[in-house]
Every structure is written in C-alpha cells, then in structure tokens.
Amino acid sequence: MRYKFAPIIRLKRSLAFRSLVGFGWRIAFVITLVALAGMLAMEKALEQQILGKLDVFIKERTERESEIFGTIKEAHQQATASLEKALSEPDAADVDAAFDRWFPVAPDGTRRSADELYEGTTVPYAGHVSGMGAFIGDGADITAERKRLLLHSFFLSHAFGKAHMPEIPSFYFYTTDRNLVIHAPLRADKLIYYRQKAPADFRFEQTEFVQLVSPANNTLGEMRCTSLQPIIYDTSGRTWTTGCHTPVYIQGEFVGAWGSSILLDKLLDDAIADHPPGATNMILTADGKLIAHPTLTRQGQVDNRQLEIAQSDNTLLKQIYAATQLHNREQTAVFELEEADYYMAAGHITGPDWYFVTIYPRELVKAEARQNAVLVLYIGAAGIILVLIALYFALSKQIIHPIHALVRHTQSLARGHFDKLPPRPDRMLGKGNELDQLAYSTERMARRISKLVNGLESRVQERTEQLERARRHAEKASSAKSDFLANMSHEIRTPLTGILGMLDAMNAQDLPEDAADCAIMARQSAETLLELVNDVLDLSRIEAGKFVLKTAPVDVHKLLESTLASLQPLATSKRLTLEADFADTGEWWAQADSKVLRQVTINLIGNALKFTSIGYVRLTARFDRLPNNKAVLSFTVADTGIGIPLEMQHRLFDRFETMGSENRTEKSTGLGLAITQELVTMMGGGVSLKSEPGKGSRFTVTVPLDTAEKPAVTPAPAPVPQPTIGASKNPDTPAQDSKTSPVAGLRILAVDDNPINRAVLTKLCRSLGIEPEVLPGPREFIDHVDRMVSGQQPAPDALLIDINMPGMDGLTALKHVRLLGGWAARVPALAFTAHAIDGAEQNFIKNGMQGYIGKPIDRDKFVQELQRVLASNTSE
Numbered sequence: 001m002r003y004k005f006a007p008i009i010r011l012k013r014s015l016a017f018r019s020l021v022g023f024g025w026r027i028a029f030v031i032t033l034v035a036l037a038g039m040l041a042m043e044k045a046l047e048q049q050i051l052g053k054l055d056v057f058i059k060e061r062t063e064r065e066s067e068i069f070g071t072i073k074e075a076h077q078q079a080t081a082s083l084e085k086a087l088s089e090p091d092a093a094d095v096d097a098a099f100d101r102w103f104p105v106a107p108d109g110t111r112r113s114a115d116e117l118y119e120g121t122t123v124p125y126a127g128h129v130s131g132m133g134a135f136i137g138d139g140a141d142i143t144a145e146r147k148r149l150l151l152h153s154f155f156l157s158h159a160f161g162k163a164h165m166p167e168i169p170s171f172y173f174y175t176t177d178r179n180l181v182i183h184a185p186l187r188a189d190k191l192i193y194y195r196q197k198a199p200a201d202f203r204f205e206q207t208e209f210v211q212l213v214s215p216a217n218n219t220l221g222e223m224r225c226t227s228l229q230p231i232i233y234d235t236s237g238r239t240w241t242t243g244c245h246t247p248v249y250i251q252g253e254f255v256g257a258w259g260s261s262i263l264l265d266k267l268l269d270d271a272i273a274d275h276p277p278g279a280t281n282m283i284l285t286a287d288g289k290l291i292a293h294p295t296l297t298r299q300g301q302v303d304n305r306q307l308e309i310a311q312s313d314n315t316l317l318k319q320i321y322a323a324t325q326l327h328n329r330e331q332t333a334v335f336e337l338e339e340a341d342y343y344m345a346a347g348h349i350t351g352p353d354w355y356f357v358t359i360y361p362r363e364l365v366k367a368e369a370r371q372n373a374v375l376v377l378y379i380g381a382a383g384i385i386l387v388l389i390a391l392y393f394a395l396s397k398q399i400i401h402p403i404h405a406l407v408r409h410t411q412s413l414a415r416g417h418f419d420k421l422p423p424r425p426d427r428m429l430g431k432g433n434e435l436d437q438l439a440y441s442t443e444r445m446a447r448r449i450s451k452l453v454n455g456l457e458s459r460v461q462e463r464t465e466q467l468e469r470a471r472r473h474a475e476k477a478s479s480a481k482s483d484f485l486a487n488m489s490h491e492i493r494t495p496l497t498g499i500l501g502m503l504d505a506m507n508a509q510d511l512p513e514d515a516a517d518c519a520i521m522a523r524q525s526a527e528t529l530l531e532l533v534n535d536v537l538d539l540s541r542i543e544a545g546k547f548v549l550k551t552a553p554v555d556v557h558k559l560l561e562s563t564l565a566s567l568q569p570l571a572t573s574k575r576l577t578l579e580a581d582f583a584d585t586g587e588w589w590a591q592a593d594s595k596v597l598r599q600v601t602i603n604l605i606g607n608a609l610k611f612t613s614i615g616y617v618r619l620t621a622r623f624d625r626l627p628n629n630k631a632v633l634s635f636t637v638a639d640t641g642i643g644i645p646l647e648m649q650h651r652l653f654d655r656f657e658t659m660g661s662e663n664r665t666e667k668s669t670g671l672g673l674a675i676t677q678e679l680v681t682m683m684g685g686g687v688s689l690k691s692e693p694g695k696g697s698r699f700t701v702t703v704p705l706d707t708a709e710k711p712a713v714t715p716a717p718a719p720v721p722q723p724t725i726g727a728s729k730n731p732d733t734p735a736q737d738s739k740t741s742p743v744a745g746l747r748i749l750a751v752d753d754n755p756i757n758r759a760v761l762t763k764l765c766r767s768l769g770i771e772p773e774v775l776p777g778p779r780e781f782i783d784h785v786d787r788m789v790s791g792q793q794p795a796p797d798a799l800l801i802d803i804n805m806p807g808m809d810g811l812t813a814l815k816h817v818r819l820l821g822g823w824a825a826r827v828p829a830l831a832f833t834a835h836a837i838d839g840a841e842q843n844f845i846k847n848g849m850q851g852y853i854g855k856p857i858d859r860d861k862f863v864q865e866l867q868r869v870l871a872s873n874t875s876e
Contacts, residue, residue: 028384043366050365051334054345054358057276059332062347062356065271065283068262069244069351071167073223076246076258079160079171084250086152092125099147102154103136108200111136113154113181118191126155131162131185135194135202137178146179149255154181157258168260173248175256176210178203184261213247213257221247225352228264228291240264242352268292271356279360284309286353288321316340316359324355336362549593549682553708556588556597556633560621563601570609576617578609583622590623590631590705596679597703601635603672604699608639612696615640625707634702644691652689653677743866744769750800751781751813752832757855761800761832764857778805778813785817785824795823797870800853803833803844811847818848828873830865 102123103111113134114121120130134154136142142150153173161171161183172182184191204210211217212224225244243261247254268283272294275281283292290296290307296314309321316337323335329348337344343360564580571578601619608617621635644652653673680687685703748770752758758774765772773796775781781801788795799817803810810831817824830851831844841852851869853862 027387031384031387047365051343054276054279054343054360055332055334058334058345058347058356058358061271061274061281061358062332062349065267065354065356066350068167068267069223069225069349071164072244072260072262073246073351075160075164075168075171075260076223076244079156079173079258080246080248082156082160083149083152083248086156087148087250091148095148095151096144098125099142099151103134103150105140106200109139110198110200110202111139111142112195115195118185118195123155126158129155129158132158132181132183133191133195134181135179135198137200137202146175149175150179150181153256157181157183167262169263170259170261172259173256174204174210174259176205176214178205179256180204209243209245209257209259213245215247215254218247221249223351227285227287228289240268244351275358276360278364279358282320282357282359283349284321284324284355284357286324286355290317291354316342320344320357320359324357327355549596551591551593553589553711554592554594554597555710556590556592556623556705557582557586557621559594559598560601560619560635563598564605564619567602567605567609570606571617574609574613576609576612576615578605579616579618581618581620587710588623588631588633589708589710590633591708592633592703592705593683596683600676600679600701601637603676604637604701607672608637608641608697608699612639612641615696629707631705631707632702633705634700636698636700638696638698640696643693643695644689644697645693649689649691653687741768741770741863743863745771746797746866746870747771747794748773748798748800749781749785749796750774750802750832751776751778751805751810752802753777753805754802757802760857764859764862768859768863778808778810781813782816782820786820789820789822789824795827797827798851798866799827799829800832801829801849803831811844811849814848826873828869830869 102114102117104114106112111134113132117129117132117134120128123129132154134150136150138146150173157171157173161168164171166186169186170182170184172180172184174180180194182191182194208226212226218224223244223246225242228240228242241261241263243259245257245259247257249255268291271283272281272292280294281292282290282294282296284290288309290309290312293307296307296317309317312318319337319340323337323344324346327333327346327348332345332347335344335346336342337359341362343362343365345358345360347356348354349356560582561580564578568578605617605619617637617639619635619637621633624632624634626632653676677687680701680703683703683705685701688700688702689697690700691697746769748765750758750761750772752761752774753776755776758776762772762774775784787793799814801810801814805813810833814829817829819825828850829848830853831841831849832853832855833840833844834855844852850873851865853865
C-alpha cells in the first residue's frame with residue numbers, strides 16, 4: 001500500500017509542488033483581485049455609458065416635444081411682422097366696405113363673420129378663404145383703425161393657420177376688448193359658437209389666455225401657454241388641449257395677441273409610449289401636476305390629466321417633482337433618486353413650461369452593466385490557469401532541475417559513492433551551492449534587518465509618544481489660552497464699564513478745573529486700556545486661525561468716505577485738515593469684508609492723526625478693474641507728522657513695537673499696525689511704508705478683490721465707531737439731551753449682579769429719557785417679572801439681561817421668564833455682557849435673545865440696538 005501511493009507522496013514533498021502551491025495561490029489571489037477590480041471598473045463604465053444613452057434619449061425627446069411649441073412661437077413672430085407691415089402700407093381695398101361685407105352687424109349689436117368664410121369663398125385681395133370665424137363685440141361703434149387691425153389679422157390668421165396645418169389645428173387673433181378672429185377648419189363644432197351662438201355680452205377679459213398676454217403680467221412680450229384643460233366642444237372630456245399665446249405690439253403699443261391651440265392626446269400618449277426597455281416616461285408641469293403617465297393618468301373611462309402631485313400619496317412622484325425644481329431649464333440632466341433606487345433623466349419642454357421625465361430602475365442599469373462586466377471574471381479565471389501552467393514550467397526549468405542535480409550529487413557524496421558523482425551543474429559552486437549561500441546570507445541580512453527594524457520601531461514609537469505628548473500639551477495650552485482670553489475679556493470689560501460710566505457721570509457734573517482734568521485723563525487711560533484689550537483679542541483670534549473674513553457686496557468708495565467722516569471730529573479737535581482724494585466718484589462695488597477693511601483704514605488714519613500735530617492727513621484711493629471680474633484697491637494714508645526713522649521702519653509692524661520715547665507725543669498699544677498687516681495679508685494684499693523724520697509718513701495698502709454687482713437693495717452702511725457712554729473723545733462735544741433722545745419714554749427692566757454696572761446703566765438710561773428698573777440678581781429678576789405678569793402690570797418695552805451672573809446665567813434666566821407666559825413670553829430681550837469672542841453674539845441670538853449690548857456700553861450703539869430690536873419686534 002505504501003508503494004502504491006509513493007509517487008503521490010513524492011509529488012507533495014517535491015519543491016516544484018510546494019513552490020507551485022506557495023506561489024500559485026498568491027498569484028491567483030492577485031489576478032482575482034485585479035479581475036474583480038476590472039469587473040467593477042467596467043461595470044461602472046458601462047453603467048455610465050447607459051446613463052449617457054439615457055441623457056441622449058431625454059435630450060432627443062425633449063427637443064422633439066418642444067418642436068411643436070417652437071413652431072408656434074416662430075409662426076406667431078412671423079404673423080406679427082406681417083401684421084405690422086400690412087398696417088404700415090396703404091390698403092388694397094376699401095376697408096369699411098370690406099369690413100361690413102365680411103363682418104355684418106348682427107341684430108344684437110355685435111358683428112359675426114359671414115358663414116361663407118367658414119364654408120369657403122373667394123376674397124378678391126386674399127384668395128380662397130375657408131375655416132374662418134369671428135366674434136366682434138363692439139359692433140357698430142368700432143373705429144376705422146380697429147377695423148383695419150381686425151381685417152388684416154383675420155386674413156393673416158387664415159394664411160398662417162393654413163400654412164401650418166395640421167401641426168397647428170387653430171390659429172387666431174384676439175384683443176382684450178371682446179374681439180376674436182380664428183382659423184380652425186378641423187374643429188367639430190365648426191366655430192358655430194363664435195359665428196352664431198355667443199351672446200352679445202360674451203366676454204373673455206378675465207380668462208387665463210387673456211391674462212397671460214396682458215402687459216401687466218407679461219412685461220417681456222413672451223409666448224406663454226395655458227394650463228392643460230379639456231376642449232370645450234368635446235363633452236366626453238377625453239380630448240385635452242393647451243393654448244399658446246403671444247402678445248402683439250405695433251410701434252410699441254399693445255394691440256392684441258396671436259393664439260394657437262393644439263390637441264395633446266396623441267402627443268401625450270406617444271410621449272409615454274416611446275421609452276427605453278424597463279423605463280417609464282412621464283410629463284410634469286412646473287406647478288406640480290402630472291399630465292402624462294402610463295398608469296397614473298388613466299382612471300376609469302376618462303383620462304385624468306391633472307393629477308396634483310402635492311396631494312398624491314405617491315412618494316416617488318413627489319421625489320421626482322422635487323428633483324425637477326433643482327433642474328437647469330437650459331440643459332438636460334440625469335439624477336440619482338437614492339431613496340427610491342431609481343435613475344431619473346429630465347428635460348424642459350419650452351413653451352408650456354413642462355418637464356419630460358424618464359425614470360429607470362437602478363437595478364436594471366446595474367444588471368445590464370454587470371452582464372457585460374462578468375466576462376472579465378471569466379477572462380481572469382482563464383488567466384489564472386494559464387499563469388499556473390507557465391509558472392510550473394518556469395520553476396521546473398529554472399529552479400527545480402538544477403536543485404535536483406545538486407540533491408543527487410550530495411546524496412551520492414553522503415552515501416560514499418564518490419565514483420558515481422553526477423555531473424556538476426554549471427550553476428553549482430565549488431564549495432556549497434548558491435541556495436545555501438543565499439540562505440546563509442539571507443539569514444544574516446534578516447538578523448541585521450530585524451535588529452535595525454526593532455531599533456527603528458522603538459525609536460519611532462518613542463518619537464511618536466513624544467509628539468503625542470507635545471500635541472496634547474499644545475492643545476491644552478491653546479484651550480487654556482482661549483479660556484484665559486475669554487475670562488480676561490469679561491473680567492476686564494466688566495469693571496471698565498463701571499470706570500467709564502462713572503467718569504462720564506463725573507464729566508457731566510460741574511467739577512473744579514483740576515478735578516475735571518483728572519477725570520478726563522483717567523477716561524483717556526481707560527479708553528487706552530479698552531483699546532489694548534480689543535487689540536489683544538483680535539491678535540489672538542488671528543493667531544488661533546479663528547478670524548474668518550466675511551465677504552459681501554460692498555461699495556468700497558462709500559465705505560472709505562464714511563470712515564473718513566467718522567474720524568473728522570478727531571481731526572477737528574487737533575486742528576488738522578483731513579483730506580480725501582479719490583480717483584473717481586463712482587461706485588466701487590466689490591466682494592469684501594467691510595468690517596476688516598474699515599478697521600484697517602481706521603488704524604492707519606488714526607495713527608496718522610495721533611502722530612501729526614500740524615498740517616494735514618490725506619487719504620488717496622483708486623479702484624482698478626481687471627479682467628475676469630477682478631479688481632485692485634489701493635489707498636495711501638499720508639501725513640505731515642513727525643515721521644519714522646529708517647532704522648525703526650523695518651520693525652514698526654512688529655507686535656508691541658512703538659516709536660521711541662523721545663519721539664512719542666501720543667500713547668499707543670503697539671498692536672494697531674501689527675493687526676493691520678495681519679488683516680491685509682489675510683485679504684491677499686500688502687502694506688508698504690515710506691517715511692522720513694520731520695517730513696511725515698506714507699502708508700500704502702494694496703488689496704486684490706473680486707468685483708460685485710450692486711444689490712437690488714443697497715445694504716445699510718456699517719455703523720460708525722463712536723465714543724463710549726455718550727462722552728466724545730473731544731471734551732467739547734456735548735452729550736445727547738434726553739429730551740431729544742429717540743428712545744425717550746421707554747421703560748426697560750434690567751438685571752446685573754454688579755452694583756457699579758447697575759449704577760452706570762441707571763445713569764445712562766435716565767440721561768436718554770429712559771425709565772429703568774435694574775434688579776441685582778437672576779432670581780429677583782424672575783420673581784419680579786412673575787409678580788408683574790400675575791398682577792397684570794403693563795409690560796416694559798425691553799428686557800436687558802446680564803449674561804454672567806452667579807447661580808444662574810442670563811440665557812437660563814430668560815428661559816424661565818419666557819415660561820411665565822403673557823407679555824413675558826414675547827417682550828424683546830437684549831444680552832448685556834462683556835463677552836467679545838467671535839460667535840458670542842450669534843450664540844445669544846440663537847438662544848432666544850433679540851439683541852446684544854456690549855460692555856463697556858457705547859451710548860450711540862445702545863440707542864441704535866434698542867431702536868432696531870423694537871422696530872423688528874413691532875414688524876413681527
């Protein structure tokens with residue numbers, strides 16, 4: 001038994017078999033993967049090819065269905081040109097006589113066309129006429145000009161209607177004052193209604209086809225089509241039609257309209273019958289009606305062509321209609337309805353504003369593609385077999401045969417058969433064989449590689465851990481920095497509100513001269529501190545990558561002018577001339593962040609005003625439009641100030657870098673120019689400086705922009721920065737009188753846990769003529785509102801709620817107030833906070849606030865925000 005299976009055992013132990021098995025399955029695996037990938041790629045390509053054919057099909061069908069409406073439009077345009085020409089030339093016959101001959105006055109005062117014009121007769125100047133009818137409502141009172149118009153339009157309707165039969169079964173002209181001439185020789189009612197039966201008071205001014213062409217509803221004079229409707233002379237309700245109408249203007253005056261009605265039964269039936277195998281055709285209107293479908297528009301014995309999609313319980317139809325609303329009417333398109341597992345092709349039928357739609361089950365597309373792509377798998381399987389056969393022969397010839405010779409040689413040496421050594425193969429070395437040497441060398445190389453790899457992996461793991469620790473540390477530091485800046489912003493701005501408010505209150509009093517000077521200097525120092533806080537926050541947002549440009553259409557010329565106007569008081573207070581020199585006085589519309597652009601301009605002009613004591617500060621600007629909707633804005637701020645030494649110019653844009661103490665006449669944070677350069681760089685521009693000590697400085701900003709169209713409604717200009725708490729930086733500027741305040745007489749209910757802030761808010765409100773009631777905490781605030789609502793006390797005009805309060809924040813307090821009902825659920829609320837981090841204001845609005853008042857309080861912004869919120873609440 002053992003000898004019986006010996007050949008099989010030797011085969012399994014042979015190197016050829018093991019090599020074939022070892023290499024073969026790997027090669028088979030790779031080829032299988034390649035074949036599968038090829039099959040999937042081919043399946044996808046074939047699927048796209050099928051969808052491409054579907055796109056071609058929908059394009060051809062859309063053009064075919066649009067062709068009849070294009071013919072109507074062209075015929076109407078030609079008829080208008082012919083009518084205008086006929087009216088401009090002298091008449092070939094007596095119009096009055098011809099009009100009375102062919103449109104005699106009926107006993108009821110109207111005019112009807114002679115019956116022979118329908119049955120067929122010869123008109124001297126028009127030839128043989130048939131199939132015509134007319135109803136003229138104004139009868140004997142018709143003017144000569146109107147007679148010419150109706151007579152020419154009557155015979156032009158016959159000429160064009162006859163020329164376009166049978167594609168256009170009716171061709172007519174009508175005016176909005178009850179006059180109608182029509183060519184319709186194929187109608188079953190033979191136009192009897194218009195020629196004989198229509199009552200004298202027959203009117204059609206309010207019908208759909210008249211409204212479509214009226215100048216008020218069709219300002220462009222376009223052809224428009226009526227909705228789908230049963231034809232009036234078919235009582236069975238099975239014959240459906242639509243009418244397309246084009247207004248007629250003669251020398252700019254609306255005189256009437258051409259119209260053509262077409263029967264749609266065959267058109268609609270043919271449209272849904274001719275479809276790719278497995279697909280379904282349908283026609284939808286733009287206003288959401290299904291008018292052609294192989295099953296859904298056939299109910300009982302009468303075709304229902306007006307299935308309202310919105311009222312249908314067919315989810316697929318609703319998805320198809322929703323997809324058509326996203327469709328570009330100028331192009332055909334193929335969509336994928338993922339939820340319904342369908343492909344959808346759609347095209348727009350011009351004229352009646354319909355959509356021709358074909359849906360194709362996605363599984364059918366994939367099955368057709370898969371049927372062709374599976375051939376790749378068969379080829380791959382055949383390739384595996386051929387590769388294995390080739391591999392076997394290659395192994396046998398190149399490796400197995402030499403190894404067999406070496407094995408026989410070593411076996412002979414081991415048995416001591418030195419006289420029967422087989423011939424040494426050419427590949428065999430004198431000492432050992434290449435495979436042994438290769439194995440030994442490979443083993444040594446593997447040990448070295450293993451040692452290197454192990455060491456490298458250890459070092460990589462160590463470095464990875466170090467980088468991970470550094471990343472966590474950096475994230476923690478960044479988070480701590482953000483939290484610190486947010487907290488510091490709030491903690492600094494809160495006491496600054498009290499400081500600035502109290503200093504304003506002191507300045508408003510009659511203080512001794514020394515005390516007044518001290519109060520003014522204290523306020524200037526507080527403003528410098530506030531400016532420093534704002535600059536540090538701006539710089540931190542830029543460093544953290546959280547400063548995002550928010551572009552919108554803006555008139556750059558107007559923005560620069562308003563910015564210059566806002567700084568005029570400061571220039572006046574220093575007895576300086578603030579000048580402007582613009583390249584042109586037109587509108588410079590561009591896509592830009594108006595807030596950032598204004599901040600850059602204010603920083604540069606403000607610096608110039610600070611360091612200039614005599615002379616002028618001049619803003620020179622130009623707006624160069626380039627091709628491809630591009631533009632370059634460049635402006636220069638020049639002054640006659642102290643100038644900047646050359647050795648300082650290269651570091652002037654560094655952070656916290658200011659002029660030397662010996663040259664400083666004004667205080668500066670040293671961050672304004674650094675922030676300016678960062679903002680200009682973010683906009684893709686640059687800042688340059690030219691200066692000479694004693695001769696002034698020139699800062700030039702160049703920014704690339706995209707041009708923009710002027711909006712239909714010009715956006716309101718950004719608010720001009722104003723001094724805080726109503727006190728101008730110029731002490732001579734008086735605060736607003738409460739009697740002239742636009743918010744005088746308002747009642748405000750406020751809450752703030754800081755007693756100084758409450759005092760400042762109370763003084764500000766009273767100075768504006770506002771009646772304030774300020775509570776010290778959220779719980780007292782909620783209870784007070786509850787008592788007011790329960791006692792049916794009148795509602796205040798607005799709520800002013802501090803955001804950061806102990807025990808309960810302002811947003812939570814507002815939610816409790818809203819739950820009290822009554823006026824508490826709808827009275828407008830404004831956030832009152834020192835938060836100045838990006839996104840804070842949007843977060844407050846999102847969580848129920850209607851407005852935002854920052855600390856320290858800006859008097860003018862406080863008034864503007866109150867007016868905006870109250871106006872918005874009133875409109876709602």
